[in-house]
Structure formats: C-alpha cells, structure tokens
Amino acid sequence: MKIYVCVKHVPDTAANIRPLGGTAFDETVKFIMNPYDEYALEQALRIRESGSGAEVIAVTVGKEVATSTLRTALAMGADRSILVKTDAYFTDSVETGRLLYRAISLDGFPDLILTGRQSVDTEGMQIPYRLGVLFDMPVAVNVVTFSMVEGRVTVEREIEADVREVIEMTTPCVVGAAKGLNQPRCPTLPDMMKAKKKEIRVIPQADLGFPPPIPTVELLGLQAAPDRGRGTILEGDPEKMVRELLRLLREEAGVL
Amino acid sequence: MARIGVLIEAKGGEVKKTTLGALAAARRDPGEVYALLPEPNAEACHGVLRQYGADRIVTIRTPEADISPFPDVQAAALAAAIDRFQLDALLGVSGQAGRDLLARIASIAGAPLVLDCLDIDFPSGTVRKSHFSGKTTATLRLNGRPWILGIRPNIFPEKIDPRHGDIVLYEAPVPTSKRLVIREVKQGSSGGPDVSEAEIIISGGRAVGSAENFRILKECASVLGAAVGASRAAVDAGFASHALQVGQTGKTVSPRLYIACGISGSVQHFAGMKTAKVIVAVNNDLDAPIFQKCDYGLLGDLFEVVPALTRALAPAQAK
Ligand SMILES: Cc1cc2nc3c(=O)[nH]c(=O)nc-3n(C[C@H](O)[C@H](O)[C@H](O)COP(=O)(O)OP(=O)(O)OC[C@H]3O[C@@H](n4cnc5c(N)ncnc54)[C@H](O)[C@@H]3O)c2cc1C
Ligand SMILES: Nc1ncnc2c1ncn2[C@@H]1O[C@H](COP(=O)(O)O)[C@@H](O)[C@H]1O
Numbered sequence: 001m002k003i004y005v006c007v008k009h010v011p012d013t014a015a016n017i018r019p020l021g022g023t024a025f026d027e028t029v030k031f032i033m034n035p036y037d038e039y040a041l042e043q044a045l046r047i048r049e050s051g052s053g054a055e056v057i058a059v060t061v062g063k064e065v066a067t068s069t070l071r072t073a074l075a076m077g078a079d080r081s082i083l084v085k086t087d088a089y090f091t092d093s094v095e096t097g098r099l100l101y102r103a104i105s106l107d108g109f110p111d112l113i114l115t116g117r118q119s120v121d122t123e124g125m126q127i128p129y130r131l132g133v134l135f136d137m138p139v140a141v142n143v144v145t146f147s148m149v150e151g152r153v154t155v156e157r158e159i160e161a162d163v164r165e166v167i168e169m170t171t172p173c174v175v176g177a178a179k180g181l182n183q184p185r186c187p188t189l190p191d192m193m194k195a196k197k198k199e200i201r202v203i204p205q206a207d208l209g210f211p212p213p214i215p216t217v218e219l220l221g222l223q224a225a226p227d228r229g230r231g232t233i234l235e236g237d238p239e240k241m242v243r244e245l246l247r248l249l250r251e252e253a254g255v256l
Numbered sequence: 257m258a259r260i261g262v263l264i265e266a267k268g269g270e271v272k273k274t275t276l277g278a279l280a281a282a283r284r285d286p287g288e289v290y291a292l293l294p295e296p297n298a299e300a301c302h303g304v305l306r307q308y309g310a311d312r313i314v315t316i317r318t319p320e321a322d323i324s325p326f327p328d329v330q331a332a333a334l335a336a337a338i339d340r341f342q343l344d345a346l347l348g349v350s351g352q353a354g355r356d357l358l359a360r361i362a363s364i365a366g367a368p369l370v371l372d373c374l375d376i377d378f379p380s381g382t383v384r385k386s387h388f389s390g391k392t393t394a395t396l397r398l399n400g401r402p403w404i405l406g407i408r409p410n411i412f413p414e415k416i417d418p419r420h421g422d423i424v425l426y427e428a429p430v431p432t433s434k435r436l437v438i439r440e441v442k443q444g445s446s447g448g449p450d451v452s453e454a455e456i457i458i459s460g461g462r463a464v465g466s467a468e469n470f471r472i473l474k475e476c477a478s479v480l481g482a483a484v485g486a487s488r489a490a491v492d493a494g495f496a497s498h499a500l501q502v503g504q505t506g507k508t509v510s511p512r513l514y515i516a517c518g519i520s521g522s523v524q525h526f527a528g529m530k531t532a533k534v535i536v537a538v539n540n541d542l543d544a545p546i547f548q549k550c551d552y553g554l555l556g557d558l559f560e561v562v563p564a565l566t567r568a569l570a571p572a573q574a575k
Contacts, residue, residue: 011388013524016391017388094368120389121387122394123371123385124371126359126362126369129362129363132360133366139360139436141356144498160351160353160499161444161452161497161499161507163441163450163499165440166442167436167437167439168437169435179506215399217369217397217398219396220395220396220397222394222395223392224392227549228530228549228551229549230547230548231535231547231549231551231553232551232552234553235555238556238557238561238564241554241561241564242565243568245554246568246569249513253513253534253551255533
C-alpha cells in the first residue's frame with residue numbers, strides 16, 4: 001500500500017510578507033510546511049502505524065529550498081520523498097496539479113493521496129480536486145475525521161460551523177485534511193538525524209513535460225494589503241461606551 | 257463577456273442572501289446572466305432570482321432524481337450545463353459548500369478557477385484575491401474559458417435589478433456515480449447562524465476564560481442577530497467548538513460588523529477577518545495590537561462591556 005502526501009513549502013504564517021514589485025516578495029523569511037499538510041502527513045503515518053504497513057511518500061512542487069520541508073516530513077516519519085524542482089516560486093494550480101500527478105504516477109500506484117485543505121500562501125483551495133480528476137479518484141476536502149475499513153474510506157467533512165457531512169468513498173481516493181483531524185507529532189532530534197539518511201528524489205520540472213506557454217491563472221502582481229490603522233478608542237463607563245459605540249455604528253459607520 | 261452563469265445556493269426553498277451578491281457581481285458585466293439551479297428548490301426561487309438580475313433561470317434535471325448525496329454528479333451536471341449554454345464564466349459563493357462544488361466543476365472542465373475573490377474586473381479578465389493569509393492581495397488573470405469564480409461571501413452587496421428570468425429546463429446527460437456518497441449531514445449543537453457567511457459576528461478570545469462564559473457572547477449575539485466566533489486560543493482551550501474558529505486555520509469571514517472580545521489581534525486571527533467592513537475591539541489592555549488595526553476600540557473589561565451591549569440592544573429585556 002502506498003500513501004502519497006502532498007506537502008508545500010510556505011512562509012511561516014507569522015512572517016511579515018514584503019512585496020518587492022511585480023510578483024516578487026522578500027523570500028528571506030522563515031519557511032515551514034504548510035500547516036494543513038501536517039494533518040495530512042500525520043494521518044498517513046497513523047495509517048501506516050495501525051498495522052497496514054503502508055509506505056508513506058511526501059511529494060512537493062517547489063524551488064530547491066523546499067527540500068527543507070521534505071526533511072521535516074521525513075523527520076516526522078515519511079519513508080521517502082520527491083521534489084519536483086521549479087525555478088519560480090509561484091506555479092499556477094492547474095500546472096501544480098499536473099506536476100504532482102505526473103510525479104506520483106511515475107513513482108507508483110497510489111492507494112491514498114492526502115493533502116491539506118488549502119495552502120496558506122496562494123490559498124488556491126483546489127489541488128485535491130484537480131488530483132481527483134487527473135487520477136480519476138473520488139475526493140473529500142476539509143476532512144476532520146477519517147477511517148478506512150476494507151477498501152472503504154469514511155470521513156466527516158465540515159461544511160458549516162457545527163455542520164458535518166459524513167462521506168463514504170471507495171479507495172483509492174484523495175483526502176484534504178483540515179485542522180482537528182489529529183494532533184501532528186513534533187519530530188525529535190534523533191528523528192531529524194535519521195531523516196538525513198532518507199531519500200529525496202529530485203525531478204526537474206522540465207522532465208515532466210512542458211507546461212502551456214501561458215498559465216491558466218496568471219499571477220500579475222502582489223500588493224501589500226492596506227491596514228486600517230488605529231481606531232477610535234473609547235474608554236470609561238461601560239454603559240456610556242456602549243451607547244457611544246452604537247451611535248457610531250449607526251451614524252458614522254452605517255452598519256447597524 | 258457574453259454569458260455568465262451563477263451557481264444558485266438555496267436553503268429551505270429560499271435563495272441564500274450571499275448568492276444574491278454573486279448575481280450582483282455577475283450583473284457588473286453587460287452580458288446575459290444565467291441562474292443555474294439544481295431542481296428540488298427551483299420553483300420557490302424564481303421570483304427572487306428575477307428580481308435580482310437573472311435573465312434566464314436554468315433548472316437542472318438529472319437521470320437520478322435526487323443528486324444531493326452525490327457531489328460528483330452535481331458537478332458533472334453543472335459542467336455539462338456550462339457546455340450546453342456556452343457560458344463564459346460561472347460565479348458562485350466561496351463558502352464551504354460553494355467552494356467544494358466550484359472546485360469540482362473547474363477540475364472536470366480543466367478550467368481556470370479562483371476562489372475567494374475580493375474583486376472581479378470582467379473587461380480585463382482579472383480578479384483580486386488574498387495571498388499569504390490576507391497580508392497581500394494578488395491580481396490574477398484568467399486565461400481560457402470558462403472562468404470559474406467563487407466570491408468571498410458579503411463582499412458584493414445584493415442589488416435589485418428586475419429581469420425576465422425565462423425558465424429553461426435542462427436535462428443533464430450525466431451518468432450516476434456512487435463511488436462517493438454523502439451518507440448523512442450531522443447538525444451540531446450551536447444552532448446559530450454560520451460564522452462563515454454571517455453579516456455580524458461577535459467573537460471571543462482566550463480572555464473569555466471558559467465555555468460557560470461564552471454564554472455572555474451568545475446572549476449578545478442573539479439580540480444582535482449575529483453569529484458567534486472564537487480565536488484559536490479560545491478553541492484550543494476548549495471554550496468554543498473548533499467550527500467557530502476565525503483565522504488562518506479557521507474560517508475566513510467578511511461580515512459587515514466584527515466584534516472581537518478579549519482577542520489580542522494576532523496576524524493569524526486577522527488573516528480570517530481583516531476584510532470585515534467594520535472591526536470593533538473590546539480589550540482591557542490599551543497596548544493590545546488589535547487596537548492598532550480596528551475601527552472602534554472599547555478599552556474595558558469584556559465581562560462588563562459585552563453584557564452592557566446586550567442590555568443596550570435589548571432594553572425591554574434588561575429588567
Ligand atoms: C500556524 C498557526 C495558525 C494559527 N491560526 C489561528 C487562527 O486561525 N485563529 C486564531 O485566532 N489564531 C490562530 N493562531 C494563534 C495566534 O497566533 C494567537 O495565538 C491567537 O489568535 C491568540 O488568541 P487570543 O487573542 O484569544 O489570545 P491572547 O493573545 O492571549 O489575547 C487575549 C487578549 O485578551 C485581553 N484580555 C484579557 N482579559 C480581558 C478582559 N477581562 N476583558 C477584555 N480583554 C481582556 C488581553 O489584553 C489580550 O489582548 C495560529 C497560530 C499559528 C502558529
Ligand atoms: N506546490 C505544491 N506541492 C505539493 N503540494 C501542494 C502544492 N500546492 C498545493 N499542494 C497541496 O494541495 C493542498 C491544497 O492547496 P491549494 O489548492 O494550493 O490551496 C495543499 O494543502 C497541499 O497539500
């Protein structure tokens with residue numbers, strides 16, 4: 001049994017992102033594994049440890065530096081990993097889906113593909129669905145519980161606050177993990193040492209065929225989002241503050 | 257553009273308010289607007305759709321009568337409708353449900369997809385959306401048709417714009433596929449409006465202190481007609497269900513009014529709510545970062561301010 005986990009190398013969510021004109025941004029910030037992908041990887045490791053003896057393979061599409069996220073995946077417990085090496089930071093979702101599909105297909109037959117529910121850098125929210133069509137597998141995303149019994153996967157997926165769909169799928173399938181699915185493990189120092197010996201196979205993007213000349217969704221530019229600045233601060237007696245707030249919300253802001 | 261489809265979401269036979277915003281977004285293009293609507297809820301919705309700008313109302317029928325448990329079949333039927341009516345774009349609401357269906361449709365059609373759009377410019381074929389959790393805004397151009405676009409709920413206000421709304425019945429020739437089935441929809445206990453599409457949200461942070469104390473927020477929410485949200489610290493401490501979490505790893509919301517109570521204003525929390533029209537912060541620390549990026553700040557103890565707000569809004573119930 002082979003489980004492929006798609007992991008993305010992204011800036012730390014606390015990092016300050018500084019656009020540098022065009023599509024460039026200051027890439028010297030701290031990078032991490034996309035937080036949702038940690039839940040996906042943890043789930044794969046649990047399936048392996050529950051006696052299925054699955055092989056867990058982490059796959060990423062990114063620049064050479066993305067190997068550090070693969071190292072993290074290997075330290076958490078992935079058996080081996082694949083880097084599809086690109087030159088640019090941004091790759092559009094259709095192309096990323098195609099590259100993941102090609103890289104995984106070259107490697108083996110997936111019994112399960114796990115991803116995060118979205119990447120926190122480009123917020124595309126679509127790779128698992130693209131993979132589903134390319135591999136011809138059913139897909140469920142935003143998954144918060146998972147079980148697999150005799151070739152059938154049952155998951156719960158959150159659709160609204162406190163509303164969940166219980167979904168049953170045949171395997172192989174694609175599952176997009178959300179927060180709450182599990183508690184991802186933290187690798188220890190010995191884990192990190194062991195990870196150094198595990199395989200990172202590097203495939204240059206061009207080896208997987210050429211992308212179309214113009215991306216389906218083309219990033220034209222990045223701008224810093226404006227902050228709203230310091231607000232009007234009210235203080236003093238709660239009753240008076242609240243009365244003043246309601247007046248402001250009604251008369252100045254017009255939202256009540 | 258020429259023909260723009262809008263994916264209509266209905267609940268209990270009524271068109272969702274956020275969906276009317278999608279119609280208004282589509283109407284910014286001079287072309288024809290097609291409201292696409294899976295059959296069961298169809299009739300009751302026609303009047304509203306006409307009033308809010310639908311030139312045509314396409315009722316979709318499939319060989320399997322009830323396809324609600326089969327998202328793959330729904331997506332295939334909608335992808336077929338895009339083909340049949342030669343739509344140049346399909347717009348929907350990027351809530352949890354719309355997002356799933358739009359992504360399935362785009363994948364089947366091999367079409368460009370941008371979810372959670374903050375703005376759409378039809379003439380240039382560009383859209384804007386958040387990158388890096390709201391810290392930057394990206395401008396994206398869609399190449400090739402059809403464009404599949406999900407708009408962030410509440411970004412586009414609905415607009416009355418009466419049209420003919422001719423009814424067209426479309427029988428989608430899609431095979432049934434049962435490899436993915438929704439077995440059950442589990443309703444949670446909270447019962448209030450969904451935080452991701454709510455127009456007013458009152459959220460509590462770590463300072464709320466306990467699940468029991470969240471009651472004061474719920475009381476205020478009920479007089480405000482608001483949904484209750486929470487910070488991750490409050491969720492991790494078990495004060496609130498994780499479904500209520502707003503932020504980077506929770507829901508992205510864009511209400512008209514967001515009231516943050518006992519929330520410090522971390523970047524990850526802001527990632528989920530910074531496009532709210534108006535942000536109010538209640539905090540007892542003048543140095544709390546949230547005061548630097550809100551519209552109105554109330555310096556005080558949330559345990560005094562929130563009940564005072566509830567009383568002020570419901571004077572009759574105060575005694
Ligand atoms: C990868 C990652 C993802 C994350 N995702 C999210 C996310 O989705 N959502 C999220 O919210 N956070 C997220 N976080 C966590 C985030 O960094 C903060 O830790 C969290 O938002 C803090 O929650 P808080 O504001 O409730 O708590 P605190 O930061 O502890 O703030 C509590 C505030 O309450 C005030 N206060 C105390 N007592 C009172 C009182 N009686 N009355 C009024 N005010 C009072 C204090 O002055 C303080 O400002 C994430 C972090 C990481 C690393
Ligand atoms: N470049 C990438 N390399 C590997 N996995 C990716 C990449 N981009 C997206 N994914 C996976 O797809 C999920 C959803 O991403 P997205 O559609 O970009 O929001 C992520 O959580 C990852 O698991």
